[in-house]
Amino acid sequence: MSAPGPVRVTVWGENRHEQHEPAVAERYPRGMHGAVAEGIADNLGAGAVVRTATLDEPEHGLGEEVLAATDVLTWWGHAAHAEVSDEVADRVHGHVLDGMGLVVLHSGHWSKVFQKLMGTTCTLRWRSERDRELVWTVDPTHPIAQGVPHPIVIDEQEMYGEFFDIPAPDELVFISSFSGGEVFRSGCTFRRGHGRIFYFSPGDQDYPVYHHPDVRRVIANGVRWARSDRPRRERPALLRSAPVGSAPGHEPGGAPGPGRG
Amino acid sequence: MSAPGPVRVTVWGENRHEQHEPAVAERYPRGMHGAVAEGIADNLGAGAVVRTATLDEPEHGLGEEVLAATDVLTWWGHAAHAEVSDEVADRVHGHVLDGMGLVVLHSGHWSKVFQKLMGTTCTLRWRSERDRELVWTVDPTHPIAQGVPHPIVIDEQEMYGEFFDIPAPDELVFISSFSGGEVFRSGCTFRRGHGRIFYFSPGDQDYPVYHHPDVRRVIANGVRWARSDRPRRERPALLRSAPVGSAPGHEPGGAPGPGRG
Amino acid sequence: MSAPGPVRVTVWGENRHEQHEPAVAERYPRGMHGAVAEGIADNLGAGAVVRTATLDEPEHGLGEEVLAATDVLTWWGHAAHAEVSDEVADRVHGHVLDGMGLVVLHSGHWSKVFQKLMGTTCTLRWRSERDRELVWTVDPTHPIAQGVPHPIVIDEQEMYGEFFDIPAPDELVFISSFSGGEVFRSGCTFRRGHGRIFYFSPGDQDYPVYHHPDVRRVIANGVRWARSDRPRRERPALLRSAPVGSAPGHEPGGAPGPGRG
C-alpha cells in the first residue's frame, strides 16, 4: 500500500479548430489540448506527468506504446470525430477495458470511443449562444467535487441539455443549468471493464472555458480519480473454471473462443 | 391511459445445437426457441402474441418489418455468435435504442448485440458440469421477481460465475449460487436509449432449463417489463434547441451532422 | 397474472394553510389534498379509488385500518411536520416497509416519514419568489415520465435547489431548473423494504401547481408505479435458515430477537 508514482496523463486534442479559426487560435494559443494539459499540470504538480497527442499525428498520437504508458487519457474532439480511425478507437476502447482511465470532455460525448463504451447514441440538445452555465454539485462526498464552489459559474458557454442519451451513470456528481432554462448531467462517472471513465461537459472551442480555474480543478480531480488502483493492466476474459477447492489438476483452462462447449 | 394490446414478442434462437446434437433435439423437440416461446405464451396467455425467428432464415428472420412489429425481442445464441451479420446486429441495436425491449438469455451474454449495448467484453467464468443453481431474489419489489420461489432451484445447469464484465446494472434483481461455490448476477436490468433490457442467465442447450416453470415465469415477467410505455418508437437525436420560451421563429432546427457549428 | 383491481389511494394533506390563509383557501377551495386527489382521480378514472385524510383527524386519519386498506399513500405537509405524532410516523414507515407505496410531494421532503425512510436530513436550498420551474425528463423509458412534455413548464413556483440531502436515488426521472439558475433532482424513486417510494417536488401552497395538468399526470403516474406487485403486505424479517435442500425437520425456525445465537 505504498504511494504510487505520478499519474501519467495523455491529453488528446483534435486540434483542428485551432488551425482553421483564428479566434480559437487566439483563445487557445497552445491549442485546446495545451490548455487542458496546463490545467492538469498546474493542479497536480509533481503528482502528474502530462503529455499531449493530436489527430494529425501518426496513429493520432495514440500508438500502442503511448497507451500502454498512459494511466489516464483525456479526450476532446468535435469537428472530426469521423476522421478518428476505427483501429485507434478500438485500441483506446480496449485499453479502457484493460484499466486505463478515461476523462471525456465536452463534445467528446459524440466520439467513437465514448459511443462504443456507452452503447448509446450519446446525443443531446445544444445551442451555442453564450449561455451562462452553473455547475452544481449533487454528490458532495465525491473526490471529483472537492475544492470547487457550489455552483461553479461559467459566464459564457455552449448549452448542452437533456435528454442526454447515456446509460444511467454509476455516480452523478454535477448537474448544470443554463440561461435558457436547460439542465444537463454535466459530471458523470462510469466503470467499464477494469477502467474508470469520467465525463465532464464544460469546455468549448468558442469560449475560454479551459482557462477557468474551477473547470481545470475538476478535470485534474477527474484524472486522479480515473487512475486505476489495480497493479497491472488486464482485459476481463472468458475463463473456464473448476469448482473452488477442487483438485489442482482440475484447475481452470484458458478461455475457448465463441462456441465453446 | 387505456390498457395496451397484447405484447408482440419475437423469440430469436440460434437453432444450431438442435440440428447437430441429437440430445439437444430430444431435449427441445420444437427447438430451444420453441421452448422459450411456449413458456412466454403459457404465462402471458392473451397478453402476448409470440413468434420465433432463427439464424438460418434470410436476415436471420430479423428484417426491418419484423423488428418494427416487435415490442420485445428475446435472444439466445451460443455457438454461432460470429455468424450473426453485423448488419442485423446493428439493426437490432438500433431498434433497442428506439424503444424495442430486449431480453437476453444465458449465452446470449456474448452476442454482438449485447456486447454492443454494454460496451464491455461481457465475459464471465463458466463450467458445464451439472452444477445445481439457486436463483435468489435481491429486489423483491421488482415486477420481474413476482410469482417465483426464493430461491428458484435448478437441479442441473451450466455454471456462470463472476467476474461478469458488464456495466453495473440499473437494477440487480437476482443473484445465483452454484454447487461449486460461485456466484453470479443472474438477473439484471439496463436502460439504453429508449429501450429496456433484461439479462437472465439460467438456460442452456445441455439442460432442460427452458422447461422449468419458474424460469419460464421469469422470462415472461421480463418480457412484460421490457415493453416500452412510450407511444411510438424513436431514436434519441442530436437537437439544436432555442431557449425555453423564446419566440417560435427561433425554434430548434434539425440536428446537423458531426462537426456541427 | 390477472389484472389487479383499482389502486386504493389515500391522499394525506396537512390542511393548515388552507384554514389560516385566505389566499390558499381560495387557490385550493377543496384543500390542497382535494386538488391532489382530484388530479389522481381524473387521470386514473376507474383505475383508482381515492380518499383523503388530514392532520387534524384522529390519528391524523391514518389508523391501522386505513393504512391496511391503502395501496398507495401520498404525503403533503409543510408547516406542521412536528405535529405529526411519532406513533403515526412509525406506523406509516412500517407500512411502507411492508409494501405500501408512498408518493412524497414537495415540502413533504422534510416530513418525519420521509426522513425516517431516507436516513438523511433531507434538507435543500429554497426560495419562494415566483421562479419559473422547468421539469426535464432524464429517464424517458420510465413509466412515471409518460404523457408529459419535455420540459414541463410551471410558470410560478417555489424554488427547491441542490444540494438535496437524500441518498442517491434508485432512479432519477426528472431534473428541474429555476429562473434563479438552480437545479433540483425533482423526480426520484427509492425502494425501501417491500415498498416503493416516489418523491416529486413540484407543488406548493402559494402557487396553483396542483391544478397543473402535467403535474397531476406525473402524480397519477407515480401512484400507479408505486403500487406493489406483491400479493400481500409483509415486513422483511430476520430468518434462521437451514441449508437449501436439507431435511424438512431441519427447516428454518422463526426469527429470534436481537442477541440471537
Added chain:
Amino acid sequence: MSAPGPVRVTVWGENRHEQHEPAVAERYPRGMHGAVAEGIADNLGAGAVVRTATLDEPEHGLGEEVLAATDVLTWWGHAAHAEVSDEVADRVHGHVLDGMGLVVLHSGHWSKVFQKLMGTTCTLRWRSERDRELVWTVDPTHPIAQGVPHPIVIDEQEMYGEFFDIPAPDELVFISSFSGGEVFRSGCTFRRGHGRIFYFSPGDQDYPVYHHPDVRRVIANGVRWARSDRPRRERPALLRSAPVGSAPGHEPGGAPGPGRG
C-alpha cells in the same frame, strides 16, 4: 492537494461475548475490537492512528470529543444492540451525516446506527453452522477490492443470506456464497449526507474471521475509502437562497425551522 495525515480510526466493539464466553475470549484475547484494530494498524501502518472504544465505557466510549476526532468509525455489535443508548446512536448518526466515515461489520447490520442510516429493517437470513464463505469481487475497479484474492476463502463462518433488507447499495463490491447455497451482498457502499459508509459482512464471534488476512485487508481498505475528502465536518442544512448573481444584500439568510416561508 497535499497528502492528508494519518486517518484517525476508532474501532468500536460491543465487547460482551469476550467477557461471558471463554471460547470467544480465547479466540480473541484482546477482544474482537482488538483484532479489528490490529488488522487495520497492520495494513495501514503509519497511515492510520487507531484506538478502540466499547459499550461499557461511559457514553460507550463515544463522547462528542472522541467522534469529533475520529475520521472513520468501525462498528461491531451483536448481543446488546438494545443497550446502545439512543443518545449515542443519534450522535454517531449525526457525525456520519457531517462527514465521518463508517465501516459497519457483520452483525452490526442490526445496530441502531445502521438501521437509522438505512431506513429499513436491515434483516437477513442466517445460520451459524460452520459454513464455508466465498467472497467474490464484482467491482474489480473499486479501491476496497484491491489486494485480495478472487474469491476470498473463509473456511468457517456464520451464514448471512438474502434477502438482506437494505436500500440498493450505491456500489456493490462483494457478493458471498455459502456452503448451504445462500448468497449475500457482503460488501456494499452507501453515501449519506456528507458521510461514506461501507458494510462488510464477514466476521463473527464464533469464528476467527478477524484474524483472516484478506478480511483484515478489506476492512483496512474500507477505512481508507470511507475517510472524507472534505476539508471540514459539516451537516447539510436547509438554506434560504437568493438567485445566483443577485445583489449581495439579497444573499441567503439562515435556515428557518419547519414551517418556513
